[in-house]
Amino acid sequence: MQPAASTPQPAEAQVAGRVNLLGMSRGKLEQFLVSIGEKPFRAQQILKWIHHAGVDDFEQMTNLGKNLRARLQEIAEVRPPEIVSQKDSADGTRKWAIRVSGGGLVETVFIPDNGRGTLCVSSQVGCSLDCSFCSTGKQGFQRDLTAAEIIGQVWLAIRSFDAFTAGKDRVVTNVVMMGMGEPLLNFDNVVDAMSLMMDDFGYGISKRRVTLSTSGVVPALDRLGDVSDVSLAISLHAPNDALRNELVPINRKYPIAELLAACERYLARQSDRHRVVTVEYTLIADVNDRLEHARELAQLLKDFPCKINLIPFNPFPLSDCRRPSKSAISRFWQVLTDAGFVVTVRTTRGEDIDAACGQLVGQVADRTRRSERYRRGDGEFAEAEPVRLL
Ligand code: SAH
Numbered sequence: 490m491q492p493a494a495s496t497p498q499p500a501e502a503q504v505a506g507r508v509n510l511l512g513m514s515r516g517k518l519e520q521f522l523v524s525i526g527e528k529p530f531r532a533q534q535i536l537k538w539i540h541h542a543g544v545d546d547f548e549q550m551t552n553l554g555k556n557l558r559a560r561l562q563e564i565a566e567v568r569p570p571e572i573v574s575q576k577d578s579a580d581g582t583r584k585w586a587i588r589v590s591g592g593g594l595v596e597t598v599f600i601p602d603n604g605r606g607t608l609c610v611s612s613q614v615g616c617s618l619d620c621s622f623c624s625t626g627k628q629g630f631q632r633d634l635t636a637a638e639i640i641g642q643v644w645l646a647i648r649s650f651d652a653f654t655a656g657k658d659r660v661v662t663n664v665v666m667m668g669m670g671e672p673l674l675n676f677d678n679v680v681d682a683m684s685l686m687m688d689d690f691g692y693g694i695s696k697r698r699v700t701l702s703t704s705g706v707v708p709a710l711d712r713l714g715d716v717s718d719v720s721l722a723i724s725l726h727a728p729n730d731a732l733r734n735e736l737v738p739i740n741r742k743y744p745i746a747e748l749l750a751a752c753e754r755y756l757a758r759q760s761d762r763h764r765v766v767t768v769e770y771t772l773i774a775d776v777n778d779r780l781e782h783a784r785e786l787a788q789l790l791k792d793f794p795c796k797i798n799l800i801p802f803n804p805f806p807l808s809d810c811r812r813p814s815k816s817a818i819s820r821f822w823q824v825l826t827d828a829g830f831v832v833t834v835r836t837t838r839g840e841d842i843d844a845a846c847g848q849l850v851g852q853v854a855d856r857t858r859r860s861e862r863y864r865r866g867d868g869e870f871a872e873a874e875p876v877r878l879l
């Protein structure tokens with residue numbers, strides 16, 4: 490695996506013969522406009538049409554002038570990916586299966602909670618990192634999403650609630666890059682999409698409410714600090730390297746101490762000294778949920794600026810992992826809370842539509858046939874199966 494390297498992008502411009510403006514950050518859109526002989530300030534107008542008003546037809550961009558509208562109609566487009574299905578859970582969670590060019594499917598989930606609306610966005614079709622308890626990892630890696638396909642998930646979600654209309658309360662208040670894929674392995678496109686999420690001419694969401702979750706691609710995390718100041722979440726899942734090597738294989742390359750040091754470097758570059766990293770810890774019965782794990786975790790993180798988010802494991806068909814009992818979760822929580830940490834337990838939302846963390850693969854096509862091999866227990870998956878290993 491090559492951390493931070495991007496796979497070649499299927500250039501949507503080439504596929505459709507037009508440039509897709511949907512995923513262009515303000516800087517890129519300005520460059521594009523200059524390249525066709527227009528003034529850069531037009532970018533702000535176009536961004537507002539696309540991301541504030543939800544307009545995908547240049548004809549409706551009435552403050553642009555006839556000639557520019559006609560020119561854009563010829564050479565450009567605003568093209569979101571295609572929604573294949575939309576499901577609503579009894580608890581208000583909404584999940585979409587989204588088809589991207591080339592045929593891959595990804596999923597996006599909207600979770601309303603106490604006045605907040607959190608959108609969980611995917612960054613890749615599949616994932617190459619193969620964490621042992623994650624259904625996306627079992628699917629294998631297909632390709633990176635383009636910036637248009639990433640921000641397109643936000644655009645489609647807002648449109649599905651008919652919430653582009655001016656004056657309506659904001660529906661998507663928070664974005665978490667916690668859907669399918671490892672965002673730091675699709676660096677440039679994720680950074681462009683996140684800049685649109687935070688841009689006042691885009692979605693105007695504060696950096697505190699845009700969170701990137703990573704399993705720990707350390708060099709890319711350092712690069713992120715150069716260009717962005719979004720909130721950070723790390724998928725730790727184990728209090729020591731021996732156990733994390735099994736659950737999150739990238740740990741063999743970038744062990745815990747290196748990951749935590751990179752997080753501290755990231756925080757040190759932020760102007761706001763009070764920011765913390767969210768440590769995600771998926772609790773798996775009899776794997777990483779014992780009290781000694783909780784104590785070891787408390788020791789590991791005692792000087793690390795963080796809050797801890799415990800995620801009870803969400804089962805999926807090809808996994809032998811189990812969710813711990815409520816009392817086991819609460820005992821784990823208690824140890825960390827007594828040690829002085831702010832600890833939340835992620836409630837499972839949208840279970841009736843398979844929208845919980847790690848269940849996103851759902852009906853997504855398994856192009857690589859890896860899960861079949863996994864079921865048979867041969868090939869690389871015999872080794873990736875946690876229960877056998879631990
Ligand atoms: N690739 C990124 C972001 C996507 S996963 C990352 O790994 O951080 C979002 C979170 O859900 C991660 O913490 C991931 O480890 C966790 N997760 C994956 N599968 C899960 C499952 N089956 N049950 C509970 N959490 C899971």
Ligand code: SF4
Nearest residue numbers: 616619620623626704
């Ligand atoms: Fe990839 Fe994250 Fe799943 Fe690991 S947990 S396989 S990094 S999506």
